[in-house]
């Protein structure tokens with residue numbers, strides 16, 4: 296590993312998990328805001344920061360100057376469990392770049408979780424050349440779409456905290472697997488996405504199921520389904536608007552085989568470790584599990 300300009304004599308303090316140090320925690324939030332315009336403060340205030348989110352950071356004079364976070368993820372895949380580490384919030388303050396700090400933080404994560412099934416992350420355009428140096432491979436993801444669907448136009452209830460929150464929380468704890476690669480546990484990440492998707496959440500009382508969907512013209516994007524019953528996508532068709540004729544899925548559905556390669560947008564998947572099944576089954580990580 297090249298440690299350009301960095302030596303152990305330099306005053307960088309390695310900090311694993313700044314959550315309980317108020318000064319460092321706030322400076323971590325500030326760096327996230329500065330680099331990615333992330334509102335991590337609100338995320339924390341909403342109690343979404345659980346023990347499965349662990350920032351690895353370097354601090355200088357009480358200020359976080361570089362970070363890479365480990366998200367401990369558990370997925371159900373073909374009735375087996377995969378333990379993956381999703382690396383996120385990789386950022387180095389501009390004044391401290393190209394000194395090997397991000398490289399060292401990611402290497403610490405790789406070493407700490409070497410027993411995991413694999414590591415993955417979503418790279419933005421600026422960083423796609425950075426991760427291969429750490430042994431990550433650009434990995435294909437597939438988008439699932441179903442054309443010519445007939446939807447029923449029956450009304451689904453719009454989500455309302457007062458009426459639905461308790462029920463949703465209960466279902467989250469007892470939800471059944473319904474897609475090919477389904478995240479388990481990780482209530483912090485689920486709560487974060489639910490909070491940001493509230494206008495798109497619906498409840499179908501005859502199925503006792505919640506779904507998260509966004510409709511644009513005649514295309515409906517189905518992001519997630521929560522139910523304590525075994526569900527199939529077709530069960531929900533009667534409850535989608537009648538003008539919808541195309542469904543795009545934010546995950547890899549069990550029943551639908553029609554898939555296309557995802558375009559390389561801002562989020563390019565990089566993996567390291569055993570992703571053979573993921574590749575063979577033409578999967579994608581559910582959009583609402585991105586950290």
Ligand SMILES: CC(C)(COP(=O)(O)OP(=O)(O)OC[C@H]1O[C@@H](n2cnc3c(N)ncnc32)[C@H](O)[C@@H]1OP(=O)(O)O)[C@@H](O)C(=O)NCCC(=O)NCCS
Pocket residue numbers: 297299330361385386387388391392393394395396397398399417418419421422423424425428
């Ligand atoms: C990407 C980023 C985290 C790298 O941090 P860093 O601490 O400078 O990284 P390192 O010093 O460990 O860099 C290691 C190597 O990658 C190179 N590198 C750094 N940034 C790079 C980039 N954006 N693209 C390609 N290579 C990069 C360095 O030149 C260095 O190469 P070398 O050792 O062969 O000379 C930093 O540029 C950053 O914060 N960017 C903005 C936020 C961002 O895009 N994060 C990635 C999200 S996916």
